[in-house]
Amino acid sequence: MNALAHGAAYGAVIATVLLAMVALAIWFERKLAGRMQSRLGPTMVGPVGLLQPIADVLKLLQKEDIVPADADRGLFNVAPVLAVLVSLGAAAVVPFAPSTIAADLDVGVLYVLAIGGLMVIPTFAAGWASNNKFALLGGMRAVAQSVSYGVPLVLATLVPVILAGTMSLSGIVAWQSQHHWFAVWPVLPGLPAFFVFFLALLAESNRIPFDIPEAESELVAGVTTEYTGAKFTLFYMAEYLHTLVGSAVAAALFFGGWDGPFAPGLFWMVGKTLALFASVYWVRWSLLRFRADQLMELCWKRLTPLSVALVLLAAAWVQFVPGGGK
């Protein structure tokens, strides 16, 4: 009972903070994109345009809610809610500070991967239920992409798990704060594993150069083509939440989570998360989009063999290097 109350309280706080952070993150991304494109970005709503995301959401909520005539109504309505729930759900086991964690599961890593893998369901449900050819193509691409990139994602996640000898996210962070960050040492499985994880994260959260399920220059808006108003807003938020939580997991797995000098743990965790989040958007506003088959080629021919090799290296490091598996 005590654990349940603890989980509920922390869960509510973390969910609220995350949703507020999404608003901030959207503003931050738009400012970043503006600077990269020799524009100013939002300036008019609130100080330096800070309230622009709020205004956007309010505008979207006023839009007419349209359900296509031949859509599968139930699935069509459930999909966006499910998308937000799945994205938020993964945040439950992310350790923001030594004791700031909603549910400190022993198998936290497994939980994150399982919940993250569920993301494909609302995406495909939306594509299928819309009864639109563009949405269907988007949904089809999303399934292929998520299922494929799940493999390098899991394998890259295994590297810190093997090195730290635990599947608890807070345990992995604690190990790193006692010894060293996995992105820094051991360099060979650690750093490439982070890059594989980062690429797989871009693919899992449908970010350029891997945003083919949305691909608005090809598929109009992919799976979200038929969505309007509040339901579109939910998809929009889910996308940012997914990226944000993914960045937090990456920070915990490879960059020591809350570990850092002088400042409290929460500062370091949020700082690292935002830095990774910013790099996702830096990539997004710099690169073009891959084609679906090139995406699969990259996944199965490059990233998957590479990540298998990295897992073997990590195992060898723990087994044979003196003091490797402390």
Add this chain to the structure above:
Amino acid sequence: MSVQIQSAVRAGIDPHLSPRSLDPEADLMLLHFGPQHPSTHGVFRMDLLLDGEIVVKATPYVGYLHRAVEKLCEKLTYAQVTPIVDKNDYVAPMTNEQALNMAFERLLGIEVPRRARWMRTIFAELQRIASHLLWLGTFTLDLGGALGGGTTLFMHAFRERESILDLFEDVSGARFHYNTHTIGGNRHDIPAGWDDKVKAALAVIEARIPEYEAMSVANSIFVARTRRIGVLSGELALELGITGPNLRASGVDHDLRRDAPYGAYDELTVRPCVASEGDCLARARVRVDEMRESIRLVRDGLAGLPEGPICGYKPVRQPTQVKVTAGSQVYVAIETPRGELGTFVVGGGEPPTSPHRLKIRSPSLHALSAIPYILPGHTVSDAVAILGSLDPIMGEVDR
């Protein structure tokens, strides 16, 4: 997936054949691509027959932007037509005026002063740079999406294009639909100090072209998306009447500026940019190279710009003054950023101050005719790349 259809498409299927006849059991999907679609460059429509994500048949449809410009010209006097055709190729409006007025001048037997010819050439080359900049921006937008790296290059390309529009504004007062060419020459002389502004703008653009190349033709994702995509052979291009950068990218060294010089091109050295692959990447490379080439031509043109009158014909106050013998006809073609833009005029309409018939041959229409041949076998993503690489302007296609 239908094996029969896929292998037939890979072997080069006749675009007039229905793929369903090869395999009646095949599960094909008809996708209406456009006219309301983010990447159809206006109101172009393709009906794509898909097998999975592979296009097995592509049927282009045009006509959504038809404005009956040619018919309208028959009702206007010669001097009134110029501002109407500005809206045809709305990415390079000045080339429309140039092609039209050159045809009228030949029909009426009017000599254009040397200074006016040089000015027209300088304008045309500036227009080419502006047009290719816009193409580069929209093409990367097609490849990279409106919410990604494509927009970044798009914004930067538009920033440079603005500087060229500013130059045109200095000359004609308008940023886009200039109405500055007239029968016998130009309406506006270039203002004092204009050539320094041009040189400054060109220096900025020239210094930034390597940056655009780094984000486009030299970028590995861009190359992966465009290499060996939409290969157009030189023979097919000639057969379909494709001209301009699309033809030169297929290895045919043809450029009206050198082969049938007009304006000041007979006194300038024109070096056409040619590539041999015929794919989307080759078309992109040719256009980027042409920007450099045009910068050189503008500089040469400014250096050699002669003094003198800018119009060889008394400005027409009374439109009834212009009369042409009935039945006389001319065809004049120029090399626009998109290829051969021709104007065919038959004189002596009713009233005799208007053309009897005016026909515009637009390069974009011919470029679009390649789609049924080069698109099958590629994916929906490639359809966007191929369409963008042909650089069609719908205002010119439909007129």
